[in-house]
Amino acid sequence: MTAPEQLEKAYDPREVESRWYPRWVEQGLFEGKDDPAHTREPFCIVIPPPNVTGSLHCGHALFATIQDIYTRQARMEGKNALWLPGVDHAGIATQVVVERLLKREGTDRHALGRTKFLERVWEWKARAGGTIDEQLKVLGSSADWKRHRFTMDEHMSRAVREAFVRLYEEQLIYRTERLVNWSVGGQTVLSDLEVEQNEEDGELFEFAYDVSDAPGEQIIVATTRPETMLGDTAVAVHPDDARYQHLIGKQLRHPFVDRRIPIIADSILVDPKFGTGAVKVTPAHDFNDFATGKRHQLPMVNIMNKDGTLNDNAGEFKGMERFAARKAVKKKLEELGFAKGSKKHRLAVPRCSRTNTVVEPLLSEQWYVKADVLAKPAIEAVTSGKTVIVPEEWTKTYMHWMTNIQDWCISRQLWWGHQIPAWYCADCKHITVARETPGACEVCKSKHLTQDEDVLDTWFSSGLWPFATLGWPDADAPALKTFYPTTIMETGFDILFFWVARMMMMGIHFMGEVPFKKIYLHGMVTDEKGDKMSKVKGNVIDPLDVIYGIGLDPLVAKIKDGGATDAALKAARTTYPEGIPAYGADALRWTLATYPPQQRKIPLAIKRIEGGRHLCNKLWNATRFALPMLDGIPQGDLETPPAPESLADRWILSRLSATAAAVQQGIDEFRLDEATSALYRFFWNELCDWYLELIKPILAPREGAIDESRARITRATLARVLEATLRLMHPFIPFVTEELWQKLPKRKSAASIVVSEWPRPEARDEAAEREMGALQAAISAVRTIRTEHGISPAQPVHVRLATGDDAVRALLGKQELALKTLARTDPLELLPAGSGRPPGFATSSAGEIEVQVLLKGLVKRAHETARLDRETKGVQRDIDVMEKKLSQPSFVEKAPAEVIAESRARLEELKTAKRRLEEGRALVDELDD
RNA sequence: GGGCGGGUAGCUCAGCGGUAGAGCGCUAGCCUUACACGCUGGUGGCCGCAGGUUCGAAUCCUGUCCCGCCUACCA
CATH class of the missing domain: 3.90.740.10 (Valyl/Leucyl/Isoleucyl-tRNA synthetase, editing domain)
Incomplete structure (x- = not known):
């Protein structure tokens, strides 16, 4: 274990992130196992294959993040998790790019001929392809690279031919002359x-x-x-x-x-x-x-x-x-x-x-897929719930398109793609459609055959993706038996028709089973103004620049290369006057995961990613703080942590359980925004703001020696909670959590957090949560008065807490150390209700606890008057609302009893608070001007 | 033309029938022995508009106005 002192003061993602990915891959942690017997529950996502020669944009970062979160979480749950990566040959897009290159060289594909041209495309693919894969790795994608697929792979070509021939034999593919959409530019x-x-x-x-x-x-x-x-x-x-x-x-x-x-x-x-x-x-x-x-x-x-x-x-x-x-x-x-x-x-x-x-619109003869026949079971699959679309709103759109589906024109006059397996006989004009290149016409046996020049629409091969990548048409392929149907198809709603619908049709048709159980559609990443990312607008941000950071000049140069207008360049200069700082992959992932899924547009503001970085930094520092305190913790206390006794320990464990439940629910319901927000609130507002502060006097006392009898349990609890928090956060921010997890003393477990156990929610401790609420309220009330009057944080104040509830008084008594530390109270008096207000004390309320703070000699009269006015006004407004509500006979008659009781209790509390404030007004005269 | 989504704090968005929330911003004060990528307070909202249902509506219904997206054959 690295010595705690070695943790830097601030988290540097660049150093940490670059270290872990290769290790994870070396250890084979991302590999799914072929297991047709399903000894472990399978979990599978096939990647929506990006364009092979493209480069990463923020949309890719979004899908990579979401898919990786699900895959990592499933893996930690002990499932046989497979995230299958791959790329698409993107027919037109790629061909257009290469043709543009040729044009620059003063030639064109026709001059080159088909074979030479295809060589050039493969050459280009070898050079430019694979960029995205590398970028996905930088994002931390836990994909099984050994199973990487490309839509033009040998195996995929076989699958494409098989699919084409079968559909042709079933008369679901036909050739006819019809009016088509002709792209004059793309020919x-x-x-x-x-x-x-x-x-x-x-x-x-x-x-x-x-x-x-x-x-x-x-x-x-x-x-x-x-x-x-x-x-x-x-x-x-x-x-x-x-x-x-x-x-x-x-x-x-x-x-x-x-x-x-x-x-x-x-x-x-x-x-x-x-x-x-x-x-x-x-x-x-x-x-x-x-x-x-x-x-x-x-x-x-x-x-x-x-x-x-x-x-x-x-x-x-x-x-x-x-x-x-x-x-x-x-x-x-x-x-x-x-x-x-x-x-x-x-x-x-x-x-x-x-x-x-x-x-x-031009008259021409093309190949078509008869779509309505294939669409019918695809509609049924969604109606019956065999496949569920989330967010659910998209179901209607899917149904509408599927029920009004037109036959799909699948031939393209391109060279880059899967050439159509149809051969025309020069003698009898018969068309032979075959899996293997035929030697002779199947009717007249003539050898004068020419293969159809055209290739298939890229989406035809993409439609086979979820099963062809797993081994189809080999029906016994172990991967196919293990992972089909896949668990989740996660992609942008913009390709619901292009791709998702077609996979549904093809999957059901060829496999007899839906290709995926859930379709999770995310929104489109736009710039912070909500404008679609476009190279011309110059608002395309490369996620790598967010992760590694980029100076202003290189950034502008990059945008210019993309073909941005001058206005766009100027806008970029004002938007990023200092370039973009290095936020790290974790920060970007976290931020992307915080957007709610119903949102059609995800306006990714660079500034917002800062929040993700701050979180990582906070996590880093919390661990940095905890490590020395955990030094020397006995392994036995880690294996079986002692039961918590103190309020703080009981409370934080209960909150951890609540958080684990909320995170689980967020993941199950495809609400990663809720999962991240629960995690954030727990870690920051509960663990850091309260728990760590509460245990400071126990594990790192200001003066005197550590009381080992109390410290031991707290130390074990701290280790346990922090370690579980890291595991809960790991699917979202894999790098920093792995780095810190490795440093933390913990139970004997897996070698990497990647394959550590996913935390399960345990029982809640409602008493602890309630009691902690009272303590927090009392501390906050004192703090509010203190800051209001500009009392220095270092200055102790005399505080009286009065309550009629003996249990609460006893509780506060036990938490005297906490009150002293967190509210700087000294002396602190605990009194029964109605103990009056001695001269010089300001009063306030924390629920039913009366809070009195000695201000005489510390503050000016005007400050107190202002505070009283403000608080009284607020309380009075609430009283008015509540009284009005309760005075309506219809409310008292018809509303449920508990709602009425709640309102009455609330009104009482407000009235008490008001009375206390009014009594406190006398203080004003006791203060100096 | 049809369909879908959205209009809630200055900004980005949660909440979707019972006391208006978060992050960022703004503001006051703090280098309180993990963190200034921080800490403690505070400010800030006729929940697009108009009706209706309800004891009660940001939340349900109807209408209406904006803004987006998808879709369609008006020559």
Whole structure:
């Protein structure tokens, strides 16, 4: 054991934190054990895999903290705990990054070819990947790194193929031509979820079509995308619209291309009250129009190439870029006199969430997963409670999405990802879908096969994550048998649909059992103003900078690298004039755990992390203080601590029990905020503020020798309470607790706090808690008078405590030492109630105890008058409220008896307090001016 | 348009039917032999607004106004 003197005065997290993680890993403390027989209760969390080439942000720090708290707590409870780490290949995001690199080199992926390009991505992954893993370790994440998984691992690829083939065989995967969301920037199709709808300013442009069979007559339509008129194949009006009755069935003349367009009646598409009541229909470029086209068997004229330029069908506009074409079409319509004006219009513009380019609805053939079949059992699992969502509010959102689910487009025109295991036969056109690369077409046996160029949506492989990482499709994989279904899925609510819902569907479908028993959704970490973290806004804080600290200049440089605006840089300079001090991982974890889970936004104020650091420092110092006092404690007193006798010892043990219960409840109910707040209050406001102060005169007396008969039990209690407190805090702040725990004398137990026993609540001692309350109230009352009058803390005062309760008087008598030490009373008199007020004494109340403090000679009259006025005012206000309440007949008649009794007692107490204050007023005349 | 969440002390948020709470801030005084990353006091709130239910409402109901998020096909 390190000598106590070696503990520094202030806690330095950097030194301590760097030391422990490697040791924990070396000792294999984080490893879950394959145990299909379940000899120990299994506990498992699979990590929401972060983007392999990303870097840690505060959102990661949040999930890492929460998941680690649960894993560590389960481990201490003796469960077979596994937190399985891993990363995701993040198809589009990663490919976009690498393509950007290539562009800088003056080349692109097509010039490189698929194989070479993929080599480059793997190269990039080798270099940039793994950053997050390292960062998670700095945070103290107790993950089992031996089981680390990557969504592009050999094994995961096998799982993906297996899943694809099975779903195809079950006809839950199919290929069809449909209108899709096409990302012009990413050159790939997107699922509905990957499209962001932004409200933007645009215009509603109106133009006319000539009715060819009725010379001189026109019909006016409106559009936000004028270029699409090149693909118009109908104009629709409402069947009941009187204005257009005579035109239904007539033909229109397209001004630019040689096409006759019918006027059709459609009550679904057309709202007669909007605009002109006539709608142009472009089935190949609009989702509504597509449906309309299907209803009326309209031709689908595609006018656009995949790169966003117009194709042959666009006639004279062929080859133009889409937005240039928009201008050109408008100009031409104006020249021909068809333009009928335009007005400003707010509209939802669909953008690609990765490239931010405008998404085009485009006709194309893609692979789909039939979702409603898979969704049904996933809905049932939540309805029946096999899987519980917390906070519970999210259940509705989950249900709503699941019940209105659309088929999921899973193919992507990317190269980075799992290539679709489908082969096209050049001869008979048959599609062979197989687990292993087929040598020949399964129908015509032709060898002319080409594999589908596309890859699967990243979320397809992510959907398999909770079981594929554990060994699926090998149904007998020991890890799978041990840990599936997993215990908790903890992640951000923003990927409830993207990921959680899909894991539910896939998990149930392939495993026949839900993938997790609890879904715990946390909020999104924002900056302190509640703004979403964004590199452009320059408000992204790297958790490592919070842990290790960073100077102003490097911080600003980092933010600048992220592409922040000048304004953002300036804001950063004013927000962090000194940079960020090193708070340590424990402080960050603690702070993140204190946010309530219902909160959608977690505005992480750097300043608030200071509170976490202060706590660690306090813990450090409390231990530093205790260690010398515990020196030489016999091991026997640690193994079986003697029963407490003193009030302080009984009280603190009872409070420890209460706290252990509160922490347990907080963890069970996913209220880590309540767990941390119970711990904080106990440790700071009870253990430090009172208990340590109370035992000072016993274990470190100001004068004279230690009374060993009293000291022995207290010493054992102190050791016991402090050690248990460290264990209760360990899941939240693992580093500092391990460091201190190692130094503390304790029972023979595990080599590390990581695998030490989780404290269980024991019996409460209500008498001790009540008695302590009286003592605390008396001490506080004296202190209030003292400070009010500016009496120096070192100056003893003459105090009289009067009570009619003999037991309380006896109690106070026994606590004379405590009163003397904590309130600096000398002399101290204990009297029966109604002992009067000798001249020179101020009076106050501590519950039913009357507190008198001799002020004569110590204070000025004005101070006392001010105190009396203030206190009387407060008491009077409470009396008024209570009297009014009790004077209402309806209250006395209808309220429960105990509530009435409580109110009456309270009123009596208030009245007594008031009377004492009034009597004390006479003191004013006894004081000097 | 629909859905969800929120509006409580200067700030960030708990509380969700019976005396308005915490942390930070502010303020007065203290280097009281663990901690100034500290100690002891104190200040501070028509609990968004309007109705209703109730003996009693920050807490339940209705309406309303703001603020966020998600979602939707208004050309």
